[in-house]
Amino acid sequence: MGFYAVQSLNALSFSMLLLLTGLGLSVVLNLMNFVNLTHGSFFLLGAYVGVYWLASGAPWWLAFPVAFVAAGLAGFLLERFPFRQFYARTHLMQVLLTYGLSVIFADLMRWGFGAQILSPEIPEALRGVVFIMDMPFPIYRLFIIGFGAALAFALWFVIDRTIWGAVVRACVTDRGFVETLGLDTRRIFTAVLVISAGLGGISGALGAGILSAYPGLDEEVLILALIVVVAGGLGTFRGTVLSALLLGFAMTFSKVWVPEFSNVVALAIMAALLVALPEGLVAKKVRQV
Amino acid sequence: MTERFPLSRRDFIASAGAAALTSAIAAPALAQSANKPLKIGMVTSLSGPFTALGESMRAGMQMFLAENGGKLAGRAVELIVEDDQAKPDEGVRKFRKLLGQDNVDIVSGVISSAVALAVRDVVTEAKALTFISAGSANDLARKAASPFVFRPTKTNWMLGHTAGLWAYEKLGKTGCMTIGADYAAGREYIGDFVATYQQQGGKVGKQLWAPLGTTDFGPLLTTIAAEKPEFIYSFFAGSDAVRFLRQMREYRLSGKVKLIGGGALFDQEDVVSAVKEAALGGLNTCNQSPTAPSSAAFTKAYQAARNVMPGEMGTAGYVTGQVIKAAVERVQGDLSNKEKVKEALLAREVETVFGPMPFDPRNNQAILDIYVNEIKEGAGGVPVNQVIHTYKAVRDPGPVA
Numbered sequence: 001m002g003f004y005a006v007q008s009l010n011a012l013s014f015s016m017l018l019l020l021t022g023l024g025l026s027v028v029l030n031l032m033n034f035v036n037l038t039h040g041s042f043f044l045l046g047a048y049v050g051v052y053w054l055a056s057g058a059p060w061w062l063a064f065p066v067a068f069v070a071a072g073l074a075g076f077l078l079e080r081f082p083f084r085q086f087y088a089r090t091h092l093m094q095v096l097l098t099y100g101l102s103v104i105f106a107d108l109m110r111w112g113f114g115a116q117i118l119s120p121e122i123p124e125a126l127r128g129v130v131f132i133m134d135m136p137f138p139i140y141r142l143f144i145i146g147f148g149a150a151l152a153f154a155l156w157f158v159i160d161r162t163i164w165g166a167v168v169r170a171c172v173t174d175r176g177f178v179e180t181l182g183l184d185t186r187r188i189f190t191a192v193l194v195i196s197a198g199l200g201g202i203s204g205a206l207g208a209g210i211l212s213a214y215p216g217l218d219e220e221v222l223i224l225a226l227i228v229v230v231a232g233g234l235g236t237f238r239g240t241v242l243s244a245l246l247l248g249f250a251m252t253f254s255k256v257w258v259p260e261f262s263n264v265v266a267l268a269i270m271a272a273l274l275v276a277l278p279e280g281l282v283a284k285k286v287r288q289v
Numbered sequence: 290m291t292e293r294f295p296l297s298r299r300d301f302i303a304s305a306g307a308a309a310l311t312s313a314i315a316a317p318a319l320a321q322s323a324n325k326p327l328k329i330g331m332v333t334s335l336s337g338p339f340t341a342l343g344e345s346m347r348a349g350m351q352m353f354l355a356e357n358g359g360k361l362a363g364r365a366v367e368l369i370v371e372d373d374q375a376k377p378d379e380g381v382r383k384f385r386k387l388l389g390q391d392n393v394d395i396v397s398g399v400i401s402s403a404v405a406l407a408v409r410d411v412v413t414e415a416k417a418l419t420f421i422s423a424g425s426a427n428d429l430a431r432k433a434a435s436p437f438v439f440r441p442t443k444t445n446w447m448l449g450h451t452a453g454l455w456a457y458e459k460l461g462k463t464g465c466m467t468i469g470a471d472y473a474a475g476r477e478y479i480g481d482f483v484a485t486y487q488q489q490g491g492k493v494g495k496q497l498w499a500p501l502g503t504t505d506f507g508p509l510l511t512t513i514a515a516e517k518p519e520f521i522y523s524f525f526a527g528s529d530a531v532r533f534l535r536q537m538r539e540y541r542l543s544g545k546v547k548l549i550g551g552g553a554l555f556d557q558e559d560v561v562s563a564v565k566e567a568a569l570g571g572l573n574t575c576n577q578s579p580t581a582p583s584s585a586a587f588t589k590a591y592q593a594a595r596n597v598m599p600g601e602m603g604t605a606g607y608v609t610g611q612v613i614k615a616a617v618e619r620v621q622g623d624l625s626n627k628e629k630v631k632e633a634l635l636a637r638e639v640e641t642v643f644g645p646m647p648f649d650p651r652n653n654q655a656i657l658d659i660y661v662n663e664i665k666e667g668a669g670g671v672p673v674n675q676v677i678h679t680y681k682a683v684r685d686p687g688p689v690a
Contacts, residue, residue, distance in 0.1 A: 007508055010505070010511060116563065136541045
């Protein structure tokens with residue numbers, strides 16, 4: 001009983017990491033129809049910033065906002081050039097551009113932060129464990145679950161329930177129309193990209209506590225995030241949440257029951273899902289006139 | 290009587306003069322080939338999953354050459370380093386380039402066993418003097434051994450086997466679990482450990498496998514917590530090892546369950562310096578230890594140069610240099626006769642930072658001292674691999690006759 005309770009918490013904490021990473025990617029893909037493969041680089045940048053911040057002795061909780069700001073700033077600069085020039089181009093061109101950039105960033109970060117594996121000093125307050133029916137579970141993972149849930153909820157609220165979100169969604173549907181209302185859509189897109197990059201950074205800083213930071217993490221994370229976004233269905237927020245939970249639970253429980261085949265089983269589930277529901281878990285209702 | 294001296298005095302002088310002349314012409318030519326720079330090619334991983342290890346290996350080799358003033362046996366050394374990205378096809382390409390285009394005298398390096406296996410035919414065909422610094426798949430010393438491929442490093446068996454002996458003797462006859470990275474090296478380490486441990490009479494419980502690049506060990510660690518083993522034998526390397534050890538501690542298993550592993554699990558530079566206290570109390574068997582007596586001077590120099598204690602790869606780069614030096618010096622810098630080089634190298638052991646290193650004439654595999662290291666607090670509270678036992682002269686079973 002305790003065993004399965006803790007395994008479910010394991011799954012939940014991993015799902016949260018997947019969700020946070022996937023959200024940043026899906027926001028840009030859904031709202032701006034832009035494929036951003038540099039998202040893994042934002043994650044890794046955030047992870048490094050988190051590691052250095054936590055080692056510096058400054059208040060630990062600031063590490064996460066700082067990682068958000070650092071990655072957001074990188075996103076801001078990149079949006080100015082060259083992302084902006086590629087919004088109107090085909091997905092293939094966007095993939096070529098952003099994948100190329102991610103390779104460059106991987107090299108730059110290896111040069112700047114070194115090739116060794118860095119692990120953050122987890123703050124004293126989060127270092128303990130709780131015992132759930134005699135089974136240990138780290139507090140840091142509970143923190144990730146809580147923080148991730150709060151962040152995801154906030155994002156959903158902003159996009160789905162506020163006027164700001166409505167404007168962004170309107171931009172995607174008909175950019176020209178929004179312009180006629182006197183809104184600068186270029187600025188709106190900049191803001192969305194900055195938030196997406198910042199989300200990548202903050203999830204990196206959070207995730208580093210479990211995953212550490214090292215060259216190559218960017219790609220590993222990007223692939224997981226892509227699976228989450230694609231399996232969840234493009235253009236839906238609920239879909240991303242659902243597919244992050246599904247992938248997290250599938251990866252965790254396949255490790256519990258069939259550790260040798262855990263990747264195969266988890267990815268087979270996601271593949272089967274895509275075959276059965278090619279639009280993703282939650283398909284956007286498209287009305288065509 | 291004059292018939293007894295077919296050479297007249299005049300003839301004698303003429304021929305002696307000619308001989309002197311030819312030798313005068315020939316001698317500089319000979320000297321020149323000995324003074325030509327000695328080209329050493331090194332293929333290591335400077336991008337991809339083994340980047341940090343590759344950089345350490347290169348640094349070790351460069352340190353060695355710098356200490357020798359850039360000269361071996363009087364010949365200036367030119368080191369050409371290439372990156373294999375830990376990919377076999379890339380490795381083959383780089384070896385071909387070094388041998389075909391740069392015309393190096395010696396090739397060396399290689400971290401990934403897959404690369405080492407892939408380049409085996411290339412170097413064998415070219416009859417190139419090859420020193421594999423780290424690739425350690427058992428087959429490299431068995432089926433894939435090759436006349437001019439020297440292996441100044443361990444095989445996976447040497448570490449798995451000695452861990453099996455130690456575990457049975459010191460850790461317990463039952464209550465053993467294993468958890469390993471699910472790829473060729475992980476399977477070999479765990480397999481060789483289990484074989485030896487069972488041969489001794491030990492009983493192995495549940496065996497877990499995690500895919501290479503596992504991010505979240507939580508589910509597996511919860512399984513371990515539920516099984517409550519006495520000790521675990523484990524093999525992970527690089528970032529997997531860092532994550533595994535850190536998460537072991539997060540789940541409060543570090544103190545409770547004794548952990549013994551292959552050297553890479555507690556590599557001093559790559560892993561222990563990253564996980565710090567989470568490594569304390571861990572055991573490993575390894576052909577390298579920063580606290581081995583043979584490593585004392587090197588450990589100090591490496592620490593001064595790189596601000597971290599050396600792990601296996603930094604040491605391997607240095608040791609490769611030491612072995613190459615021994616080979617080159619024993620033939621006075623003349624590598625033209627490769628059989629002679631081989632004979633000279635196999636003739637007697639080389640003193641290296643790993644320890645005394647004789648080579649097995651069957652497969653050119655180093656016979657090594659294997660250290661049992663325990664991670665203890667060293668000077669300044671830094672966790673360090675401390676030697677607690679040495680298995681002398683461990684020799685791979687080699688090619689099955």
